[in-house]
Amino acid sequence: MSLTSEERMVVAAAVVIYIVLNMIMWTAIVLINRKKRKKNQIAQRVSAELPPEAKPGERVLMLQPDENGELQKAFGARKSVPTADEEFLQKGPGDNFRIVRSIIIVHSDERIK
Amino acid sequence: MNYIVVADTDVGISKSVNQDSLCIKTAETSLCKAAMLMVCDGMGGLAKGEVASAEVVRSFSEWFDSCFEQELTSWNWDRIASITVDRLKELNSRIIAYGEHNGIKLGTTATGMLCVNSQYMIFHVGDTRVYKISGDVVQLTDDHTFVNREIKLGRMTPEEALRDPRRNALIQCIGVTGDVSPEISFGNLESGAHYLICSDGLRHDVTNEEILDILSPQQVTTRSSIEARLREMIELVKIRNEKDNISGAVLRAEF
Numbered sequence: 001m002s003l004t005s006e007e008r009m010v011v012a013a014a015v016v017i018y019i020v021l022n023m024i025m026w027t028a029i030v031l032i033n034r035k036k037r038k039k040n041q042i043a044q045r046v047s048a049e050l051p052p053e054a055k056p057g058e059r060v061l062m063l064q065p066d067e068n069g070e071l072q073k074a075f076g077a078r079k080s081v082p083t084a085d086e087e088f089l090q091k092g093p094g095d096n097f098r099i100v101r102s103i104i105i106v107h108s109d110e111r112i113k
Numbered sequence: 114m115n116y117i118v119v120a121d122t123d124v125g126i127s128k129s130v131n132q133d134s135l136c137i138k139t140a141e142t143s144l145c146k147a148a149m150l151m152v153c154d155g156m157g158g159l160a161k162g163e164v165a166s167a168e169v170v171r172s173f174s175e176w177f178d179s180c181f182e183q184e185l186t187s188w189n190w191d192r193i194a195s196i197t198v199d200r201l202k203e204l205n206s207r208i209i210a211y212g213e214h215n216g217i218k219l220g221t222t223a224t225g226m227l228c229v230n231s232q233y234m235i236f237h238v239g240d241t242r243v244y245k246i247s248g249d250v251v252q253l254t255d256d257h258t259f260v261n262r263e264i265k266l267g268r269m270t271p272e273e274a275l276r277d278p279r280r281n282a283l284i285q286c287i288g289v290t291g292d293v294s295p296e297i298s299f300g301n302l303e304s305g306a307h308y309l310i311c312s313d314g315l316r317h318d319v320t321n322e323e324i325l326d327i328l329s330p331q332q333v334t335t336r337s338s339i340e341a342r343l344r345e346m347i348e349l350v351k352i353r354n355e356k357d358n359i360s361g362a363v364l365r366a367e368f
Binding site (some may be wrong): 059060061062063064066070071072073074075076078079080081082083084085087088091092093094095096097098099100101102103104105106107108110111112113 | 144161230261265284
């Protein structure tokens with residue numbers, strides 16, 4: 001049996017709608033799974049890495065060897081090093097250097113050699 | 114150009130030993146002025162934090178006294194940054210070796226500002242902070258915590274960090290692990306502003322609004338008044354039951 005042109009249009013529209021709905025559904029599934037995976041990774045790090053006696057948000061030490069150089073990447077990059085200011089460069093540092101004020105407050109006489 | 118520098122510290126209401134160490138210095142020649150401030154917070158959970166923090170402060174004090182004049186003759190911020198990083202890494206190794214030799218673990222944060230005329234460099238390891246106080250209070254250093262590292266590496270958002278239980282977990286200090294990456298930053302001093310370096314004991318129980326109110330650069334302009342206000346802030350956090358050692362150093366530049 002052959003379809004009329006109107007029936008063919010309806011079928012075509014239904015197919016398009018079906019494809020679009022499928023695309024939306026699969027995209028949503030992928031995004032939800034990705035979010036779940038990330039949450040699980042974070043949750044695993046939580047249970048694995050905080051010292052067991054630490055309360056959440058408490059200042060604790062979590063000092064571990066930095067095997068991947070992540071400390072350097074996160075904190076060690078040196079940004080925007082300035083040149084000395086122009087007047088200083090032109091006139092130089094001057095003379096008669098003297099320390100005007102010097103206060104050191106420590107609570108141990110022990111030195112580390 | 115004029116620098117005013119003050120420092121104050123308190124053992125606090127609970128501890129028997131003050132493990133914080135501080136240093137403030139100013140120097141001048143016929144043509145320039147310089148200043149250095151440092152606050153080091155010895156790690157309370159480890160042994161002999163006061164020995165570690167004192168060693169770091171003394172090391173930089175000795176460098177300023179003996180080498181700074183020579184450095185001024187060919188001043189180069191990149192070189193100064195390298196010298197500073199090298200010194201912090203050398204101290205890190207030395208303190209680790211001392212700890213291994215004595216069967217203990219000791220460590221300290223290390224945060225300082227070095228100023229020449231209107232320029233400054235901040236060097237920083239840990240969670241001691243530098244604030245700039247002018248019309249508002251701006252934190253100039255990052256806390257070296259787990260979540261800040263994750264944010265900088267793009268593995269966590271600031272919103273996630275606020276909820277993360279490791280948000281105050283410190284991941285680097287001087288003297289404990291072989292890997293330390295000091296943070297170096299530069300800037301220009303604002304005339305009339307205050308720069309506060311403080312250990313975490315001073316900032317836990319005060320808001321930024323209170324810091325601005327107590328150390329207002331418009332109202333607090335002399336050395337004696339800055340000293341008095343810094344002491345006032347220390348006494349305030351003691352009343353609020355702060356249990357840690359409490360330390361702060363303030364620089365005011367006028368030009």
